[in-house]
Amino acid sequence: MATVQPAPLPQPTHPLDHWLDPGLAQVGPPNAPSRLRQLADAQGTLSAAWSSAIGMGPVLILTGAFITAMTGAVAVVLVLGGLGAVLLALGLVFWKRVRSALPDTSRTLISRRPGSARGGLIMAGFLAAVLGAVLAAIIPGAASRGTSTVIGLAGAYVLFVSLLLAGIAVPSTVQGRARESFRRRATTDPALRSLLEQDLATWRDPVGNASYGPL
Structure with missing residues (x-):
């Protein structure tokens, strides 16, 4: 009995370079769905999350060092420094892994951070300004308690701003530049x-007639 061979998949209408052409993306609406945009946005969301881990690792290390310098508690720098080093290492490993593979687009990834560098900087700057205003109001009274109190408040503020940059501005920038x-x-x-070449050859829109690109 003859074996029935599966019908070959139809060849893509356009090559990958056609869909990657920046000019093609400028012709249509930027929010029009496509497979390439779906892949880029999903990978960007994952990369943004791990970029935050990469940024927060050094912030934890610096926080531990600052607290130890102010209080003399060596255990703090050991604990926070260790946590920061682990977070940094995990961020670097998974950052590279995420960017070298195509993401699973069957799951919906939700990000509550701003989706652009400008939005991230505005949010981080607003929060930093609010805390800065609070500190400006209490520093004159804190100065009477000694220079160490002022240094402690100033150092805490710098660390807080660093945390905002690592947790909001950096991942928002990564997310905003995901397609590029x-x-x-x-x-x-x-x-x-x-x-991508393999995905282009096998992917078919499961619900409609969406094209593979543009990006």
Whole structure:
């Protein structure tokens, strides 16, 4: 009995370079859905999360060092420094892993941070300004308690601003540049390009007639 061979998948209408062309993305509406945009946005959300871990690791290390310098409690720098080092290492490992693979787009990824560098800086700047105003009001009274109190408040404020930058501004920038970064790496990274070529050859819109691109 003859074996029935599965019908071959139809070849893509356009090559990958066609969908990656920046000019094509400028022709249509920026919010029009496509497979490439879905992949880039999902990967950008994951990369943004791990970029926050990369940024917060050094902030924890600096916080531990500052508290130890102010109080003499060596255990603080050991604990916070260790946590910061682990967070930094995990962030670097998973950052690289996320950017070298195509994300699972069947899951909805929700991010509550701003989606652009400008939005992230505005939010971080607003929160920093609010706390700065509070400190400006209490520092004159704190100065009477000694220089160490003022140094402690100033140091805490600097660390708080660093935390805002690492937790809000940096990941928002990564998220906002997700498509641009994805396009650049798709043309320069052979491994990622190979994954996209395979995905282009096999992907079909499960619910409609959406195209593979533009990006």
